Amino acid sequence: MEELWHKACKHFAIPEDVAKSWYTRINQRLNESHSKRYYHNWNEMMQHKYEHLQHCRPALVLAAFFQYYSYDGVQPCVKGNCAAFEEFCCDASLDDVETKNLILKLLGDKSAESELESTWEEDANLLQDLDLAILAASSENYNRYCQLLRKEYGHMSDDDYKNMRLKVLQTLLSIPNIFSTTEFQTRFEATARANMKDEISTLKA
Template identity: 90%
Template sequence: MEELWHKACNHFAVPEDVAKSWYTRIYQRLNESHSKRYYHNWNEMMQHKREHLLHCKPALVLAAFFQYYSYDGIQPCAKENCAAFEEFCCDASLDDQESKNSILKLLGDKSVENELETTFEDDANFLQDLDLVILAASSENYKRYCQLLRKEYEHMSDVDYKNMRLKVLQTLLSIPNIFSTTEFQTRYEAAARANMKDEISTLKICT
């Protein structure tokens, strides 16, 4: 992950000391022991994304690193994540406004404009698929993901969580494709659907 980060930073001519300090900062933030990042942390979520970030464009790498800089299972953190990215841009003296706006929009800032709407949509689809790729994990890893995700919603009762989770899974299974990009559909659609159907069966048994 460190190599990926520095490669992206080099593309945008980010000073080495800034790149190093922010890598450490993001790494530590995603590993905060007091937070409830049971899945959305460095060792779980980010490592699952690593393979798919190896050959994607630098702007997407930066977006993936900042996407969950702040995380709260109860409410969105887009504002906080955009603020962190803008602080990084300030430290890095990043003057590529088009790329900066694109990343901010990917992070959820609806106020910025992006002239390349088609490109943005492709990038947004990739980032979304990257989030969903855990659904196609091996059976063992998928069960672990389910356990960790449940812990992130420990504020919910078992009944409320199961109802919420069933609704999410059934909604995803009802659409033609879980994944938006052709590559992810080809590689992961079948496995993801099988895992989700197994989880639904388990949830219904436990209800």
């Protein structure tokens, strides 16, 4: 992951000391033991995305590192993630406005205006697919994901969590394609649907 981060930073001429300090900062943030990041952490979520991120554009790689800088299973964290990225840009003296706005838009800032609309849409679809790739994991890893995700919703009763999770899974299964990109559809769609159907059976048992 470190090599991937530094490669993306080098593409945008980010000073090496800034890249190093922020890599450490993001790593520590995603490893915070008190934040209830049972799945959305460095060792689980980020490592799972590594294989796919190796082939992504540098802007998308940076977005993936900041996407869950702030995380709360109860409420959206777009504002916190965008604020962290803007702080990074300030430290790095990143003055490429188009790239900065593209990444802010990928992070969910609807006010960010970028002329790279086609690039944004393509990267946004891929960033979403990276998040959903865990659905096509091996049965063992998928079951682990389910267990860790349940812990992140520890504030919910079992019945409320089951109802919420069933609604999410059934909604995803009802659409023609879970994944937005052709590559992910080809490689992962069938496995993801099988895993989700198995989870639904477990939740209903």
